[in-house]
Amino acid sequence: MSAVTVDQLNDGGRQSAEDQARAAELKRLERRDGWRRRIPILPALIYTILVTQIPFLFTLFYSLTDWRIDTPDPRQFIWFENYGSLSGDTFFLDSAWVSVQMTVMAVLGSLIVGTGLAILLDRKFFGQGFVRTLLITPFLVMPVVAGLMWKLQMFNSTFGIIGWVMNQLGLEPVEFATRFPLASVVVVLIWQWSPFMMLIVLAGLQGQDQSVLEAARVDGATSWGTFRQITLPQLRPFLELGTLLGAIYLIQVYDHIEVIVGGQPGARNLPFYIAGRSIGGGNRFGLSSAYSIVVVLASIIIANIGLRVLSNLLEDDS
Amino acid sequence: MAEVQYKDASRIYPGTDEPAVNKLNIDIPDGELLVLVGPSGSGKSTALRMLAGLETVNQGAVYIGGTDVTLKPPQDRDIAMVFQNYALYPSMTVGENMGFALKQAKVPKDERAKRVQEAARILDLEEYLDRKPKNLSGGQRQRVAMGRAIVRQPQVFLMDEPLSNLDAKLRVQTRTELSDLQARLGVTTVYVTHDQVEAMTMGDRVAVLNFGVLQQVDAPKTLYSKPANKFVAGFIGSPAMNLFDAESIDGRPAIGGVAAPISDSVAGQLGRVDGAAIGVRPEHLKLASSGIQGEVTVIEELGSESFVHVAIQHMGERTTIVVRDEGETETTRGQNVHVDFDGPIHVFDADGERVD
Numbered sequence: 001m002s003a004v005t006v007d008q009l010n011d012g013g014r015q016s017a018e019d020q021a022r023a024a025e026l027k028r029l030e031r032r033d034g035w036r037r038r039i040p041i042l043p044a045l046i047y048t049i050l051v052t053q054i055p056f057l058f059t060l061f062y063s064l065t066d067w068r069i070d071t072p073d074p075r076q077f078i079w080f081e082n083y084g085s086l087s088g089d090t091f092f093l094d095s096a097w098v099s100v101q102m103t104v105m106a107v108l109g110s111l112i113v114g115t116g117l118a119i120l121l122d123r124k125f126f127g128q129g130f131v132r133t134l135l136i137t138p139f140l141v142m143p144v145v146a147g148l149m150w151k152l153q154m155f156n157s158t159f160g161i162i163g164w165v166m167n168q169l170g171l172e173p174v175e176f177a178t179r180f181p182l183a184s185v186v187v188v189l190i191w192q193w194s195p196f197m198m199l200i201v202l203a204g205l206q207g208q209d210q211s212v213l214e215a216a217r218v219d220g221a222t223s224w225g226t227f228r229q230i231t232l233p234q235l236r237p238f239l240e241l242g243t244l245l246g247a248i249y250l251i252q253v254y255d256h257i258e259v260i261v262g263g264q265p266g267a268r269n270l271p272f273y274i275a276g277r278s279i280g281g282g283n284r285f286g287l288s289s290a291y292s293i294v295v296v297l298a299s300i301i302i303a304n305i306g307l308r309v310l311s312n313l314l315e316d317d318s
Numbered sequence: 319m320a321e322v323q324y325k326d327a328s329r330i331y332p333g334t335d336e337p338a339v340n341k342l343n344i345d346i347p348d349g350e351l352l353v354l355v356g357p358s359g360s361g362k363s364t365a366l367r368m369l370a371g372l373e374t375v376n377q378g379a380v381y382i383g384g385t386d387v388t389l390k391p392p393q394d395r396d397i398a399m400v401f402q403n404y405a406l407y408p409s410m411t412v413g414e415n416m417g418f419a420l421k422q423a424k425v426p427k428d429e430r431a432k433r434v435q436e437a438a439r440i441l442d443l444e445e446y447l448d449r450k451p452k453n454l455s456g457g458q459r460q461r462v463a464m465g466r467a468i469v470r471q472p473q474v475f476l477m478d479e480p481l482s483n484l485d486a487k488l489r490v491q492t493r494t495e496l497s498d499l500q501a502r503l504g505v506t507t508v509y510v511t512h513d514q515v516e517a518m519t520m521g522d523r524v525a526v527l528n529f530g531v532l533q534q535v536d537a538p539k540t541l542y543s544k545p546a547n548k549f550v551a552g553f554i555g556s557p558a559m560n561l562f563d564a565e566s567i568d569g570r571p572a573i574g575g576v577a578a579p580i581s582d583s584v585a586g587q588l589g590r591v592d593g594a595a596i597g598v599r600p601e602h603l604k605l606a607s608s609g610i611q612g613e614v615t616v617i618e619e620l621g622s623e624s625f626v627h628v629a630i631q632h633m634g635e636r637t638t639i640v641v642r643d644e645g646e647t648e649t650t651r652g653q654n655v656h657v658d659f660d661g662p663i664h665v666f667d668a669d670g671e672r673v674d
Binding site: 209211212214215216217218219220221222225229230233234236 | 370371372391392393397398399401402403405406407408409410418419422423466470476
C-alpha cells in the first residue's frame with residue numbers, strides 16, 4: 001500500500017517538474033515572439049526619440065535658463081522665472097488668443113467646406129476622377145506659395161482678383177490683408193485644408209452601407225433628415241480624426257502669416273511670436289523655450305477639448 | 319392595407335439593352351403574401367425595388383391600393399421594407415430604429431413609444447429596446463428589421479430575402495413565425511427569395527421569374543402539380559423533377575425506351591414528339607419488376623423516404639433518373655432495377671410550354 005503511495009508521489013513530482021520545464025519553455029517562446037515583433041520597429045522608434053524627444057528635453061532644459069545668444073555671460077539656471085514672466089507678457093497673451101481664434105475658425109471652416117465637397121463628390125458623374133484631383137490640388141501647394149498667390153493675385157487691392165470683382169460691382173477695393181489680417185489668413189488656411197478634410201470625410205461617406213440609406217428613404221426620411229440622423233453619426237469618427245489632425249497642424253501655422261500679413265498684431269499667432277522672440281531677432285532662447293513648452297501643453301489640451309466638444313455635439317440629437 | 323398591381327412594368331438598367339424586368343404583370347389582392355422566386359439574376363429583387371420606388375420603372379406602371387405610384391418617391395408610397403442585410407441604423411438603439419419612420423412622420427412621442435412597445439412585445443424584443451444593433455445576434459437583428467416594418471402599419475410589406483442571413487435551423491423557425499405574423503396582421507406582402515422551399519411554404523401564391531420574365535404565378539400546389547413550362551417544372555420541387563428530351567416510340571413520348579402513359583388528348587395536342595420534353599417527379603416513379611432498365615448508383619436515405627438514383631440509357635446516352643422509394647429501403651447500390659411510371663406525367667412542347 002505504502003509503496004504505491006510513494007510511487008504515486010514520485011510520479012506526481014516528476015510530472016510537476018516536467019510541467020515547470022514546459023512552462024519555462026513556453027515563456028521563452030513567448031518572449032522570443034515578442035522580440036520578433038519589436039525588433040522591426042526599433043529603428044523607427046530610436047529615430048523618433050533622437051529627433052523629437054531629445055530636442056524636447058533640451059528645450060525643457062533651456063526653458064529653465066536665461067540663455068540669450070547676444071550676451072557673453074554663461075547661461076544661468078534660473079528655474080521657473082521664464083514661466084513666471086508669461087502672465088505679464090501681454091504680447092504672449094494676445095498671440096495665444098489669435099492662435100485659438102485662427103485654429104478654431106480654420107479647422108471648423110475647412111471641415112464644413114470639406115464635408116460639403118465630399119458630399120458633392122460622393123456620387124457617380126462623368127469626369128469624377130479629374131474633378132477630385134483638381135479639388136485636392138490646394139492641399140498640395142506649398143504653404144509659402146499659397147500665401148504669395150493669395151496675397152498678390154487675390155487680396156491685392158490694385159492687381160487682385162477680389163479687388164477687380166469689387167470694382168466691377170462698383171465698390172471701392174479694399175486691401176484685405178491689411179484691413180482684416182486674421183480673416184485673410186483664415187480664408188487661405190480654409191482654402192488649403194478643405195481638400196484634406198474632404199478626403200477624410202469622403203472615405204467615411206463611401207464606407208456607408210447603401211441599403212441603410214435606402215431604408216431611411218423608405219421610412220420616409222427627407223434628404224436632409226437622412227444626412228442629419230443617419231450619415232452624420234456614422235461620419236463622427238472621421239470628423240473627429242479630421243479635427244484632431246487639422247488642429248495639430250493648424251496651431252503651428254507660420255508660413256502663411258509671414259507671407260500674407262507679415263506679423264501684424266491682429267494675425268500674430270504663438271509660433272510666429274515665439275520665433276520672433278528667438279531666432280527672429282529677439283535672441284532670447286531661454287524665454288522662447290519656456291513659451292514653446294507652454295504652447296505644446298496648450299496644444300494638447302486644446303486639441304482634446306476640441307475633440308470632446310465635437311463628440312458631444314454629434315453624440316445626441318434627440 | 320391595399321392591393322398591388324404591376325402593369326407591364328419594365329426596368330432597363332442604363333447601358334444595357336436587356337430589361338432586368340420585362341413587362342411584369344401581377345395582380346396581388348389585399349392581404350396576400352406573394353413570393354417572387356427565381357435564380358440569381360432573374361429580376362426578382364429588381365421587381366421588388368421597383369415597387370419600393372428604389373428602382374425606376376422605365377415602362378409600364380405599378381399601383382398600390384389602386385393609385386398609380388410609378389413616379390412617387392419611396393417615402394410617399396406607404397410601404398415598409400425588410401432588407402437582406404437588415405439595414406438597421408447603426409447609431410440608433412433598437413427602439414429608435416423601430417420608431418424612426420414614425421418620427422419622420424411626426425407622430426407624437428407617446429404614441430410612438432406605445433407603438434414601438436407593442437411591436438416589441440409581438441416580436442419578443444422588449445428587453446433589447448435600449449441596445450444598439452451591433453450588440454444583437456443575427457436572429458434578433460432580423461426581428462428588429464421586422465419590427466421596424468410592422469411599427470409603421472404600412473399598406474404593403476416588402477421583404478428582400480429577409481431570412482437568407484440566418485442559419486438553417488433559425489431560418490425554418492423564423493419562416494413559420496413570419497408567415498403566421500403576416501396572416502395575423504393581414505398586410506399585403508411581397509416577399510423575394512431564391513429558395514424555392516421558402517417560396518412554396520410561405521406564399522399564398524408564388525411568382526416564378528427567369529431572365530426578367532414572369533414564368534408563372536399560382537398557388538404553390540398548382541405550381542407543383544401543373545408547372546406552366548419546363549423552367550418552372552425544373553425549378554420548383556426538391557429533389558427536382560426528372561426532365562428529359564422525349565424520344566419517340568410509336569409517335570408517343572418515351573423515356574429510356576418505355577413510352578410514357580399519357581392520355582390520347584395530350585398526345586394529340588402535342589403532335590410531333592421531336593423537340594418535346596417529358597417530366598416526372600421522383601414520387602411519381604417506382605421501382606418495379608418491369609419498366610425502364612437501369613442500375614442504382616446512389617441512394618439518399620432520409621429515414622421516412624429515400625431517393626434512388628438510377629443510371630439509365632436514354633436516347634443512346636447514359637443519364638440518371640431519380641426515384642422515390644420507401645424509407646429504410648432495401649435497394650442496394652449496383653443493383654439492377656426497373657423503373658416504372660406511377661403518377662402524373664408532364665409533357666412540354668418544343669417551345670417548353672406545358673401540354674395538357
